[in-house]
Amino acid sequence: DIQLTQSPSSVSASVGDRVTITCRASQGVRSWLAWYQQKPGKAPKLLIYGASSLQRGVPLRFSGSGSGTDFTLTISSVQPEDFATYYCQQANSFPRTFGQGTKVEIK
Amino acid sequence: EVQLVQSGGEVKKPGESLQISCKASGYSFTSYWIGWVRQMPGKGLEWMGIIYPGDSNTKYSPSFQGQVTLSADRSINTAYLQWSSLKASDTAMYYCARHVSDIYMGALVDWGQGTLVTVSS
Numbered sequence: 164d165i166q167l168t169q170s171p172s173s174v175s176a177s178v179g180d181r182v183t184i185t186c187r188a189s190q191g192v193r194s195w196l197a198w199y200q201q202k203p204g205k206a207p208k209l210l211i212y213g214a215s216s217l218q219r220g221v222p223l224r225f226s227g228s229g230s231g232t233d234f235t236l237t238i239s240s241v242q243p244e245d246f247a248t249y250y251c252q253q254a255n256s257f258p259r260t261f262g263q264g265t266k267v268e269i270k
Numbered sequence: 271e272v273q274l275v276q277s278g279g280e281v282k283k284p285g286e287s288l289q290i291s292c293k294a295s296g297y298s299f300t301s302y303w304i305g306w307v308r309q310m311p312g313k314g315l316e317w318m319g320i321i322y323p324g325d326s327n328t329k330y331s332p333s334f335q336g337q338v339t340l341s342a343d344r345s346i347n348t349a350y351l352q353w354s355s356l357k358a359s360d361t362a363m364y365y366c367a368r369h370v371s372d373i374y375m376g377a378l379v380d381w382g383q384g385t386l387v388t389v390s391s
Contacts, residue, residue, distance in 0.1 A: 164332070197377035199315075206365055206384055207307075207315065212377035250315050254369075254376025258331035259305070259317040 165189050165253050169262035175270040176241050184265045186234040186251035195255035198227055198236045201264075202247045210249075211236065241267065272296040274304075274366050274382035281388045282356050289352040290385045292366030299347040300324035303369035305378060306340065306351050310362045320369055321349060356389045363387075 166189040176182050186196065194214040199207040209218045211227035214234055224239040238245055246269050251262040277291040292304065305320040319330035323342035330340070339352040349366055364385050367378035 195375050197375070199378070201315075206381040207367075207378070208381070209374075209377055209379055212379075213375040216375075218379075248314075252315075252317070252378070254371075257329050258319075258333075259376070261307075261315040261317060264314040 164258055165192060165256060165260050167251050167253055167260055167262035169249075169251060169265045171265060172263065173266040173268060175268045177270045178241060178243060180241050180270075182238040182241050182245075182267055184236045184249055184251075184267075186229075186236070186262050188232045188234075188253055191231045192253040192255035194230045195253060196227075196229070196234050197252045197254060198225075199250045199252065200245075200247045201250065207250065238267075243269075272368065272380045274368065274380055276364075276366060276382040276385045279386040279388070281390070283391055284356055284358055284389055286356050286389075287352070287354050288356055288387065289350050290364060290387065292349045292351075292382050294347045294349070294368070297368070299342075300344055303371070304342070304349045305367050305369050306338075307365045307367060307378070308334075308362045309365065309384075318351075318364075323347075323349065356387075358389050358391075360387060361389045 168187045196214045198211040201207040215227045248264045248266045273295045275293045303320045306318040308316045318334045321328045321340040342349045366382040368380040370379045
């Protein structure tokens with residue numbers, strides 16, 4: 164199985180801060196990586212697919228980059244509604260796997 | 271509009287069987303894989319497996335192979351997740367989600383609202 168390791172596990176940020184989350188794969192996944200946002204009590208929501216493509220309706224302050232084994236999700240200016248947990252997921256091979264999650268908290 | 275509507279929460283005893291459902295609408299049910307994701311209380315997301323309703327082809331995570339069964343009924347656009355003998359450790363929220371392989375490169379684009387399964391004696 165491909166292991167995905169996210170860092171940091173949690174981050175405290177103030178509104179307007181730039182936040183960067185990384186996802187490292189134990190083996191290459193090309194660009195077959197997605198990012199999801201999950202708020203408490205809610206289903207996850209797709210933010211980024213294909214490592215860098217923004218899902219329709221997702222604010223432009225979210226961006227993704229990377230390929231192979233190293234990926235990044237960036238929130239350019241964190242807004243109050245962005246405080247949530249973020250997960251990466253690889254779709255290059257079976258079984259699909261998720262990272263352990265990164266919680267973005269209010270400072 | 272794509273919708274995945276899951277069945278309601280369940281409270282079961284260890285050893286009991288259970289089937290939860292995910293009813294799809296707004297797209298061609300037989301043309302996209304549907305996956306299941308577990309989230310144990312306070313924990314992260316775990317990919318369980320997927321089924322292609324067009325031919326009922328399934329792929330399971332090794333962690334869940336033999337522990338659950340995925341199925342689909344094309345006539346009513348519904349996917350199922352089934353346990354034959356529940357354990358307390360099956361207590362979790364379970365989500366179904368539509369995989370879109372081509373344009374979305376395998377991402378889980380649409381999600382159900384989740385079904386909470388509680389297993390307790």
